[in-house]
Amino acid sequence: MNREIIDINDYTILLEEASTDNNLIDSCFFDEPVIAIAFYGSGDVGLNVKFDGKTKEFHHTKGMVLSFYADNMVEFEHHVSKLKSLQCLVIATAIKKIDKLPNGEGQFLEQFLYQLIHPKDHYVEGPVFNMSPEMFQLVEQFFSNTYEGEIKMMFYKSHITALLSHYFGQLAKQQSTKLDTSQIKKINLAQEILLSDLENPPSLTELANRIGTNTNKLKIEFKAQFGVPVFKYLQNERLKKAYSLIKNEQKTIQEAAWAVGYDSLGSFSNAFEKKFGYRPSQV
The missing domain is CATH 2.60.120.10 (Jelly Rolls)
Incomplete structure (x- = not known):
């Protein structure tokens, strides 16, 4: 401790x-x-x-x-x-x-x-x-x-x-925005679904159906709860997980990219640098 x-x-x-x-x-x-x-x-x-x-x-x-x-x-x-x-x-x-x-x-x-x-x-x-x-x-x-x-x-x-x-x-x-308790529970459930499968997340329509709302409400209420759109939130969580995998030497850069759903190493490296200010190889 x-x-x-x-x-x-x-x-x-x-x-x-x-x-x-x-x-x-x-x-x-x-x-x-x-x-x-x-x-x-x-x-x-x-x-x-x-x-x-x-x-x-x-x-x-x-x-x-x-x-x-x-x-x-x-x-x-x-x-x-x-x-x-x-x-x-x-x-x-x-x-x-x-x-x-x-x-x-x-x-x-x-x-x-x-x-x-x-x-x-x-x-x-x-x-x-x-x-x-x-x-x-x-x-x-x-x-x-x-x-x-x-x-x-x-x-x-x-x-x-x-x-x-x-x-x-x-x-x-x-x-x-004044989200009520039931709306907050739905949005938190959407977050849990995204975090449970960063590699293969559901589409926006699928996610909305799974929490019992429509895509427009999902987009508005998710941003109100977390401050960013659904896709941006997902991207940030993917990159944070990849950073942790690389930093703790659990996976190579390519393996970390695959583990969070990036097929292109170039796209992964560019997104990584944009978020953290340096390339994955510099971690």
């Missing part, structure tokens, strides 16, 4: 990363009441939130953003296993510090997360959704950066601001 705690601009930043060949349960509490946003990266750890004899379970956390209010009576329990590793970035602040936050962020918290700033229980849950590709990439960079000292703090400050900007921007989009 690797855990790093950093204090920046009246925020407390918690970086947690863990993997194991066995089963591991990691529990944590907050010392004081906080408002927090948890961003789950490339791991897919299980999460149980326990308070007042109740348990809220999250079985698939990869790419999830969870906002919440919690006091010291709430236990956050991560279940780590060989196939479900932990990669979590938490941005937390105390209610008494809301007015001191930079860049007008306190105002955005009041606007979008009102129920967290005025809690009525030990644990109050705010919006839960999946990160846009831009947010996911920012979270990945927190766990892969190698800077030290003041440069590392500069990196953290700039990336926290960028990450929160994307977060509030996505909340604003959702608020303007």
